[in-house]
Amino acid sequence: MAPTAPETGTNPAQTGQEVSVPVPAAAGGGPISHAIFRVARLHRMFAGQLLRRIGLHPGQELVMMHLWELGPQRQTDLVRLLDSDAATMTRTVQRLEQAGFVRRRPCPTDKRASLVEPTAASLALRREVEQSWTRLEELVTAGMSADESTAALETLELLERNLVRAATDPAAGADA
Template sequence: MTTGRATPAEDACTNAPPLTALSGPVSHAVSRVARLHRTAAGKALKGVDLYPGQELLMMHLWDRGAVRQTELIRALDLDPSTVTKMLQRLEQTGHVRRRPDPADRRAVLVEATDESCALHTAVRDAWGSLEEQTLAGLDPAERTELLRLLAKVEENLCRETADCPDRC
């Protein structure tokens, strides 16, 4: 006897959103896209020996120069222990240097090293490839419109959460 209802195994293969997500299809789509984008970024960065997120930290340092570790934590909107672990790994590979802040010996300054210059080029190239993979099939007008709409969504979420870290 059949019930007319798909089995759980059949449901898993339909790509249909969970029933609860039907009240938020855009939020569900954004969540799926963000997860897939992070996975694709991880694959692109693996070739340059970085984990996802480390490139954002490096971008911040390349753009701003030496900054306090607390500024990185705030800008990346990450837990301090996560940033510390990222910095330890990047320091071990010679891409960053930490030193006491001469203005406040209790604070730590973080800066990109000269050795990170090659990494800078590799990250730029990886992000360029990721951009093309992400936007494949979209014409220039669609790309511009997607960027405009995502900026609006980001602004809505920033206003709602009152928690907008620096853009990295």
């Protein structure tokens, strides 16, 4: 079972637990939120290391995955699919285009839009991206049984549903 965050005001070394970032007393009301922050930071760091070996940055592989699976997409559709913003997607597509992994062409049905499509060079990258994600999954789930992995996934999906629901509820951000 994964260690939990130490109680507020305690030293992780005293509890026999290691955390990557000390838990400040001000985070005492949100130990799960602080743990998510720490896990997300480390996950992105390891993803970055794995992806850098193949010439990508975190997030670019997600764009490529969607393009490989769905084919050419309008940039606005990629923004929606990845829950991104237009400026970030523009920079991502520009960098992927400069690297030779995507190209843009006019959209035949909407003259104001362009389609982003994977190049042949990106198809050679696909297997390496898949291997990187498999390796990342192995790092994340090391020492977990199949049941623990399933339970972790179910818990993360519940947390995501809670946050999606909160994001659509204007009262969720108000003081209770």
